[in-house]
Amino acid sequence: MEKRLLGVIDATAFHEGLQELTLHRSPAAIPFGGRYRLIDFVLSNMVNSGIQSVAIFPKYQYRSLMDHLGSGRNWDLNRKRDGLFFFPSPRLDHPVTGVGPLDHFAANIDFFKRSEQEYTLITNACTIFNTHFFPVLEWHIASGCDITAIRKGGVSLGMYLLKTSLLRELIETRHETGYLSVRDAATDPNSPLSLCSYPYEGYAAMIDSVDTYFSASMDLFEPEVWNQLFPRERPILTKVKDEPPTRYAREAYVHNTMVANGGLIEGTVENSIIARGVKIGKGAVVRNCIIMQKSKIEENCIVEGAILDKDVKVERGAHIKASGKKPYVVRKGTVQGAWMNS
Template sequence: MRLMAVIDASVRMSGLEDLTMYRSTASIPFSGRYRLIDFALSNVVNSNINLVGVFPAYPFVSLLDHIGVGKSWDLNRRKDGLFFLPGSQKVGNYVSVGAFSMLGEHRSFFVKSRQEHVVITNCFTVAQLDFEEMLDAHLASGKDITEAICEDGTHLKSYILSKKLLLELMESYEEKKVISIEDVVNRKKAPYTFNTYTHDGFVAVIDSTENYFRSAMSLLEAGQREKLYLKDRPIYTKVKDEPPTKHLKGSQVSQALIGNGCTIAGSVKKSIISRAVSIQEGARLENCIIMQKSKIGKNCELTCVIADKDVEIDDGVVLKGTWQQPIVLRKGERVTKEDVQ
């Protein structure tokens, strides 16, 4: 009960525009069954934090539908629990984590809390972060602000500071010419002192479509999933009741993650298939990410393709992207043979 959490779901990444036309970064599907926010929420609850404020960006309907009142993360509580705290700005174009103008709109959320320290984290870093351990390191350092980093120096953009200091920054950020907690840390703004906490596990920073593709596909490699999905620190998500996937006669699947409720009659290799996807006979998929409820027609050939939710690909369509530039089909898009000739 020493920590409260801020999950900043407001930062928009220009490199993810194809996947965020109808949703925020936080609700982008990842690894077949999860959304990006699931990793931040799971880090929080696995660190025994019971008071969580989610600060979303518009449009946030998809995100609100996914997290609801926090039941899937055991955050639907009478005391503390999960709070959805949208800002008044309808264009959530914050460029760094922990914008003071956004947090300040909900100052009472912090004032009323019983916890003395705050962790501010983001929704585009996929990792297993132990915030209890990070808080111990922060307190032992005697510094004002602790930032999580990787062994290679990658900034994970998660921060711990006292609630008292955060409230002071909310009041004085304009005078001090800073915009966010990330800005304060990056500029090493005086008079504050800074500490780092080093994380040595799996990390993926999802700041572009190319990074999204490579990071997701890396989980198909031997041993990589075990680095992220730890038995003692599970990743929680909204439960979907779907029937088992049907593998029809003639289908072939190798080195793939397949969600529930799919119907597979074609060939799937080194791909991630979300729930309720239909892949018809003769279709061949390799190095693809296919999101939920998409339909792949007969005799299609797809290589290095990201198909967002509800995409329909007609019979015989051939799409070949590369690892450096995967082809992205936007949510609800329909692709015919005439479209690619």
């Protein structure tokens, strides 16, 4: 299969609802589940499906994304032939209109002309799911469709499969057809192409707002969701960091919580996701929260219903509490004290 399918990840999308988490990073690089980034899911699905050539097309704030992906070694994509390719957008002012921006692809047309894979899978970078793409390819070939969109419950997941030759044609004729993205071609009811939908039955969450991000994160505590997202035969791969296990003080109490490496917990933590290197002091209480990498919650703090971005410091005795169902977001690198209510 690896010689038949080229992977293309569109990381150009800008979601207004994620602005509080994307001031310093691409949406694709948003941390998820304590140790992963959003892009890890689709990239791991491609690798687990035998795809050996993956091109990533980013646009905004992609330094952290490049740092996370590196040479692709953690996904076995640091190869002499094929492997991981990175194509930043040459035009920062050009609007993003949908998955698979054809102008961005056109600026790198030589890559598609040199690709030996007969078919191309184009996806967004912000969908949480776990699947094998080989059945999709078999279904696409058997159906005789020009473009197959992967859908769940009738809703597009922003993933499209088509022949690489057709993709090149769409790129070269974009001014005549008026299509600005592959999504435009896949959703045009007047298109001369045959358009089909592949029904995806497993768990999937498209992350396009803080609310969907928080909801999908809390879904991880459901055993059924966890088993679908992290089966042993299709692991979600990520950047490896050699850190010691998190230390737990004698007085610490941790319940129904995901905890990554390298931290220190001395307080109470419930129903939360704790990333790498987080420190939670004595007497502190953390409930229903997402605490990102290297944040520090000092003694006797109360943090409920919040998302703390990386390197946040909550000063001793401070209270942070969301009012209502919407999580309270503390931006990266800030210091919080006293009472904070959303």
